Amino acid sequence: MFVNLNGNRVHKTRFLGELGNLPQSELVLNEFKYRRGSEIFGESEPAEYVYQVADGAVRSYKLLSDGRRQIGAFHLPGDIFGLENGGVHRFTAEAIVNTTVRLVKRVSLAHVAEQDVTVAHDLLNMTAINLQHAEDHMLLLGRKTSLERVAAFLLEMDRRLTAAGVMALPMCRRDIADYLGLTLETVSRALSVLHDKGILGFLGQTQRQIVLLDRPKLAELDL
């Protein structure tokens, strides 16, 4: 083990799951740790690696020149991100909390895909899943009210990261806002409304741990 320039720790491991049963010999790679807030890759940088979240959480986003930010996706343990068809990243990716990622060299993956049809198939599948998420998110961003957006967000997170009834959100209100095309105040108010309606509850004082008390009512708000 050693330490890289960002103070992030590094050691060897193997890529897991989702990419079919890869011939592991081809795809041994590094495991990396990124500190809360540090950048994993930048928009328009050459895409050298493909990443998988081992532990933690990642946001990927685009910026406008004046600093407005749109988060396109949150990546949670098990998720693969940074997969590009062209050679260039189209988002910036940052660790939301201290995060461990596994990575493979993009070219070696492309190489394997040429040999192995199932891997090529998996690549297409993953791209299609990303596309579907983006399509659903366009509907949310273009046409839903703030309450509907927050409800949809909670349901998405509930689906993806609930352990035993409690949702421990890794991201702050500003991240949620930039994901939903709102301001952090509007997100906060929408959560308060849902809380007042008895649809959700908070655990602890941190406001990051949420319990969904009435999923059906939340689903009604989604549409």
Add this chain to the structure above:
Amino acid sequence: MFVNLNGNRVHKTRFLGELGNLPQSELVLNEFKYRRGSEIFGESEPAEYVYQVADGAVRSYKLLSDGRRQIGAFHLPGDIFGLENGGVHRFTAEAIVNTTVRLVKRVSLAHVAEQDVTVAHDLLNMTAINLQHAEDHMLLLGRKTSLERVAAFLLEMDRRLTAAGVMALPMCRRDIADYLGLTLETVSRALSVLHDKGILGFLGQTQRQIVLLDRPKLAELDL
């Protein structure tokens, strides 16, 4: 030639371009005509065919239960649409004007892709292009002002369909609005602003033919 249930005309032809150099024998298929406003396929219908616009224009959109609509993309001559990785359409597609499409059976395409690596590659490529468009559109929908959205729309259409300096938009203001996450009035006002600033001009009384007089200024508004 014959006429189908919708009164749309049909005859035989061959699929063109974009899918590499397909072994054409495998992919002979029908050419179809859809009348202005008619549905080509519906959301969540099984995806039997993949389509290419030969002539005309198509919108694909999602609806919320109360009728709010988000158009995810416009398809212009040469564009392929209705390509699904799963077996189900995730948008409704409608002809904006009288439109001719070519179509191949999805299964036969999948079959060819299994044999031919370059076709599989093209499929991934097309999905990745759709993904990129959706990602860019999320930024627009989540973070841009109405003027920026309309400017971006004009630049996109300029790039995709300008013939000799004049842009003949096939879609109405409401379609543009539902694409940009705005109301038709807001789109109309934004166009008026751009017109007043001397950035664009109208041709004829129809307001569908637009001339970009100052592309650099328009690009500034995009960001």
Add this chain to the structure above:
DNA sequence: CGGTGGGTTGAGGTATTTCAAGGCTCGTGG
């Protein structure tokens, strides 16, 4: 302990929507 990084809440401002009126074009039918 004081500062910093979240988070909530209130008050006021504003971009966009909603509602409404009017104009133009085009197709249809008397």
Add this chain to the structure above:
DNA sequence: CCACGAGCCTTGAAATACCTCAACCCACCG
């Protein structure tokens, strides 16, 4: 050939959902 209605577009005025600005609270941490 003209009248009429439907569709499309623009523009104004009023309403509103969301944003901005600001104050305050709390937890955490050097």
